[in-house]
Amino acid sequence: VNGKRPILVGETKENSALMIDATSLDGKLNIITGKKGTGKSHLSKLLITSLLQYGATVVVLDLNGEYAGLGITSDGKRNAYYDKVHVLTPGENFKVALSQLHLNELMSILIHALHLPGTSAREFRRIWQTLKQRGCLTLHDLGEAIRNWHCNQNVKDALFSRYYAMLNSGFFTDNMAEASRLEEALLKSRRDGGAVIINLKNTSTIDRQIVVEYLLGKLVEMLTSWRLKAVFLFAEEAHLYLRETYWDDIVTRMRHFGIFTTFITNQPDSIRESIYRQADNIFLFNFTNESDLEVVSRAARVDSETVKSIARELPPRHCLVLGKAVEDFPIVVKVRTLDVKTMGET
Template identity: 65%
Template sequence: DYLLVEDANVNRKLITQVIDVQFASVPGLLEELLRDSTTEEQIYGNNFDPLGVSSHINHIQDARMLICKIRGSMLNDRLRVNSSWLPSRSKSGITKIPISSLLSYVGVNKGLPINIGETKDASPLNITAHDLDGRLNIITGKKGTGKSHLSKLLVLGLVDYNATVVVLDLNGEYTGLGYSAKGGGNEYSGRVHVLTPGANFRVSLHKMDLGVMLKILVHALALPGTSTREFKRIWKSLCRQGKFTLQDLGDAIRQCSCNMHVRDALFSRYYSLVNSGFFTDNDEAARCFEKLFEKTKKDGGALVINLKDVSAVDRQIVLEYTLGSLVKILGQWKIKSVFLFAEEAHLYLRETYWEDIVTRMRHFGLFTNFVTNQPDTIKENIYRQADSIFLFNFTNERDLETVSKAARVDAETVKSIAQELPPHHCLLIGNAVKDFPVMVKVRALDIKTMGQTRLFFTKN
């Protein structure tokens, strides 16, 4: 809840947020409570209180104090975020301010609204797609609180405004975005494209960029530097010959005049590429990554990379190809920008990508949203750079301490509110709510639920 403390004498108001409720600490009150608890069992008879003093004493004993954080002040109905002014304690009035009124005061952009859900006072809460554009966002909370549901809501909200979204789907939770809860198609069925590596998502070797291939070999398959230089020479030689196949690459490695250890290293990685099933010599079965974005360029859409049944090594290959190709396409201005949603990114993103996402990739037009239930796996500098955080329930002190390192929120607010959040309720922090933390109940979606836990003991 937000409270407005108004000092009419100076026409100024203080905006405060309630973060905790405690019993008022009145001098001598604890002693009085202890005395009452020991005498009630020993003294018998009727209480004689002609002046009604006991009711006042009970009122004082039960008095509660609201612990608040100052979020800003208003002078002549103009908001000031930072304020050292304090209102009069004796002459000020206190009123509850609705969240909708608060957001109108702070000037939340009403263009391109994405409805998140309802606030505590049952008013709808909208953020704007502009709050996700060019931003780094984190969605975090413990397991089963509704993180992925909110992530799906944001994905579809962006698609509504013709944005291009890429989802790295680790558990197959986003594959049902194009289906309604009853199983039929929904309004997004033509704009959600599920790509499963090795099935409907395979790439042609000779159409790949050398830089992307080297990232796969070095970062996904740990190819040493000497072997990398030899592979680079072989690749350029094959490119001069024109179109080449996997078999041609294998033959070229076999015939290269290099050290035996280098050849063995190249063959080892070559067979990893072949066995992944991600590469093909059949141009009809191959999917051109650039052409995939042509489907989403005009009317927007979501490309869901389904990594559910992909092994750890093959997953790294697919991820290096996807991210490397994205940066290449964005760098050539073939697409304007891409919103990336990464579920449990610490399981597949290499260390150097964390730095790239925060610093370099956003300049190319790649805007990342991390979704995780392990906040300590995200580096501290990511939290400090995050523009908005969608925080679900956490009870672990260490998790809360990690999230509180975010530059746009104080630790006391995180620790006080996050522990009390019910399931499917989240605390919005940062740019999306103009640095005024707001709790919201996330609304339901008419989509096919995927990724739910399969139970043995089901309810009839």
């Protein structure tokens, strides 16, 4: 595919180079799927490093700690992307101070990630506003305020259980010196191009949901205030941390704001059919499981039997590219090798 911003994906069976244009990913929804160990993360890394060359801002939800080595060659040396890769690990170098949060950001974490019921959420708003007026928005003050608040015991219990979930996550802090590096990393990426890797490797399910809720809220806020222009979001196994209502949000509202998503999964049925139908590009690696093949082939905009027969036979590191990136002409490509350090495992 000819274009001004070529990405060399690999070579076709005829040994000719397959180029796609970076603009065919810009503003688009992409899905990379295939069974475990076939080369999905490898292709993601290739696309990410290629986007970095063109100055893009990339955010990676890294479930297995696989992307931390993007700035390092396979033999441990710094590569061209070293200064552009920012790895943030929740509870370590990625924390948030309560005083930095808008109330609506925290409410969205409490309601969507921690499932705080409506009545308790109303009381929490009152507590927050009281603390804000006093100028003491700290974890300690929040705990004391809940303890001394006059309300129904069930409501108090619900508030306390969420408060302890916040404390135990290690994601919230009262120490401004260790508070969020996220904004800083995103603004640097906007200037020079960069990848912000959110390392979720040793993070529990609830904590992942807290972090992702905060991250997506922050991205939307920075995009709507024009502090960011656009973000390429790479989300590995998103069904493990993305709340139900976010799926449609990501492909409609968030795309409108400038979040362009690539979903990467070895469980194709974890992505709803409506999302596949809206996908601009699908990169399909080997599948042998019939039900997996069925899901993907139904979603592809070409003859489903053809897709199935090709996907069954694909060797590792080979994928079938479907969609706008190849002008809707399905092509099998052997993905080129990439000299970056392999970390983590899917």
